[in-house]
Amino acid sequence: MSEMNGNDTGLRLKVGLAEMLKGGVIMDVMNVEQARIAEEAGAVAVMALERVPAMIRAEGGVARMANPKLIKEIMGAVTIPVMAKARIGHFAEAQILQALGVDFIDESEVLTPADEAHHIDKHAFTTPFVCGARNLGEALRRIAEGAAMIRTKGEAGTGDVVHAVQHMRQITKEMRQLTVAREEELYHLAKEHGAPYELVRMVAKAGKLPVPNFSAGGIATPADAALMMQLGAETVFVGSGIFMKERATPLDVEHNQKEREEAVSRARAIVIATTHFSDPKIVAEASEQVKGTMKGLAAAAIEERDQLQTRGW
Amino acid sequence: MHNMGLRIGVLAIQGDYEAHAAAFAEIGVTTRPVKTLAELSAVSALVLPGGESTTMLRLLRRDGFDVALRDFVRTRPIFATCAGCILLAREVLNPRQESFAALDLTIERNAYGRQNDSTILPVETSLPGGPLEAVFIRAPRILSAGPEVETLASREGFPVLVRQGKILAATFHPELATDRRVHRLFLEIAAAEQK
Numbered sequence: 001m002s003e004m005n006g007n008d009t010g011l012r013l014k015v016g017l018a019e020m021l022k023g024g025v026i027m028d029v030m031n032v033e034q035a036r037i038a039e040e041a042g043a044v045a046v047m048a049l050e051r052v053p054a055m056i057r058a059e060g061g062v063a064r065m066a067n068p069k070l071i072k073e074i075m076g077a078v079t080i081p082v083m084a085k086a087r088i089g090h091f092a093e094a095q096i097l098q099a100l101g102v103d104f105i106d107e108s109e110v111l112t113p114a115d116e117a118h119h120i121d122k123h124a125f126t127t128p129f130v131c132g133a134r135n136l137g138e139a140l141r142r143i144a145e146g147a148a149m150i151r152t153k154g155e156a157g158t159g160d161v162v163h164a165v166q167h168m169r170q171i172t173k174e175m176r177q178l179t180v181a182r183e184e185e186l187y188h189l190a191k192e193h194g195a196p197y198e199l200v201r202m203v204a205k206a207g208k209l210p211v212p213n214f215s216a217g218g219i220a221t222p223a224d225a226a227l228m229m230q231l232g233a234e235t236v237f238v239g240s241g242i243f244m245k246e247r248a249t250p251l252d253v254e255h256n257q258k259e260r261e262e263a264v265s266r267a268r269a270i271v272i273a274t275t276h277f278s279d280p281k282i283v284a285e286a287s288e289q290v291k292g293t294m295k296g297l298a299a300a301a302i303e304e305r306d307q308l309q310t311r312g313w
Numbered sequence: 314m315h316n317m318g319l320r321i322g323v324l325a326i327q328g329d330y331e332a333h334a335a336a337f338a339e340i341g342v343t344t345r346p347v348k349t350l351a352e353l354s355a356v357s358a359l360v361l362p363g364g365e366s367t368t369m370l371r372l373l374r375r376d377g378f379d380v381a382l383r384d385f386v387r388t389r390p391i392f393a394t395c396a397g398c399i400l401l402a403r404e405v406l407n408p409r410q411e412s413f414a415a416l417d418l419t420i421e422r423n424a425y426g427r428q429n430d431s432t433i434l435p436v437e438t439s440l441p442g443g444p445l446e447a448v449f450i451r452a453p454r455i456l457s458a459g460p461e462v463e464t465l466a467s468r469e470g471f472p473v474l475v476r477q478g479k480i481l482a483a484t485f486h487p488e489l490a491t492d493r494r495v496h497r498l499f500l501e502i503a504a505a506e507q508k
Contacts, residue, residue, distance in 0.1 A: 013431045016450045016489050019329040020363050020396075030434035042371030044327060044364070078407065079422060080365050081451065103451070126429050275326050275372050276348060
């Protein structure tokens with residue numbers, strides 16, 4: 001809840017759904033069976049994708065919105081909200097996702113950007129949007145464009161939490177600095193952050209973003225989830241961490257019982273750790289149940305030009 | 314208004330528990346988050362917030378918390394919104410799922426559709442002060458209610474705010490609106506119980 005959603009009915013509904021997802025885990029899924037596992041494990045929502053970031057990274061090529069047929073199948077298989085990704089700036093993909101009735105659109109840097117200057121005008125949609133950010137200015141620019149939820153970017157598809165931590169710390173630090181700034185300093189700070197003054201002032205007053213702030217990118221274990229929640233995330237997105245075996249190979253949850261159990265164990269454990277993030281005994285108990293963890297790729301080994309997080313402006 | 318000796322907990326395992334805490338804080342009432350058995354035993358009344366009922370059900374099944382909560386909702390003042398209301402209903406449809414069956418209702422999940430069908434509407438209410446602004450988000454619908462259930466507000470003929478004894482439940486989100494009448498009513502129910 002914030003003063004921002006005081007008047008605009010559409011925005012209140014969008015932020016309202018984001019509020020409902022707090023304290024939960026949003027899981028990337030690539031088929032109906034994965035979606036069912038996610039729901040059964042206690043995910044608050046699923047993100048319908050054709051390829052998780054780890055596969056996109058390994059396989060290359062242009063990454064686009066998922067096939068509507070897949071999205072519809074997943075929407076038909078679960079009762080929790082279904083999200084789907086559109087390319088940055090690709091408002092036609094977003095229009096399609098809205099027409100399909102997805103509950104949240106992720107304008108995502110994980111897909112290949114469609115516009116190098118402009119993000120989607122998210123006010124033009126009734127479906128809420130989530131967008132990634134690495135710093136406060138980026139978060140506030142997305143909110144100005146109509147995002148109802150921010151996810152702090154990590155480096156997706158790596159299983160390495162280091163950038164998620166870096167950017168969550170960056171955003172919380174920048175918000176803290178605003179809270180102690182003098183009124184007349186806020187104008188200059190708005191310019192420095194490249195963000196609208198009204199939103200800067202709102203953060204200075206509230207000490208937090210006017211929309212929920214979730215964390216994504218590189219979260220692979222229950223301990224990673226607990227870490228991000230303690231650093232200020234209100235919910236976590238888990239992508240490759242649940243359904244991937246090796247970096248670019250998903251667990252076969254449809255035909256291989258052992259691999260299915262492995263995915264279930266990871267999904268359940270991350271859900272429990274996210275809720276009980278401040279209780280290490282419970283996080284330990286959850287971690288103990290995990291069978292296998294994605295191998296991962298150290299984010300430091302990725303050249304900057306190959307990073308996904310640097311997309312978006 | 315002050316806490317009047319009330320120890321109000323907000324179930325904080327998932328959902329918009331912070332919005333409920335903020336709503337009570339606005340009317341001068343301090344709440345405490347409840348995630349564990351120890352925290353549950355330290356409160357005298359409980360709020361079940363909005364969120365995802367399937368997630369909550371999964372997380373409640375831990376350390377006997379669901380067993381303790383089943384008893385708690387039958388004996389103490391409870392305020393439930395949206396997913397919370399689904400958890401309490403006698404019968405849940407679309408699809409069928411387990412529930413605490415403390416409230417004599419049949420409720421249908423996601424009954425109005427998906428997020429694009431979420432809406433904010435004024436609803437007629439018997440509470441003094443005229444229509445209530447009701448925020449419906451992927452809302453459930455109460456299809457039928459037993460004789461002990463009193464309807465306090467409705468939408469298109471279906472109850473959206475109900476009371477059964479010490480339980481107050483809404484299919485919408487009073488915590489996301491600025492009108493605090495529903496939260497105040499719960500305080501009255503909880504205070505009466507305290508005497």
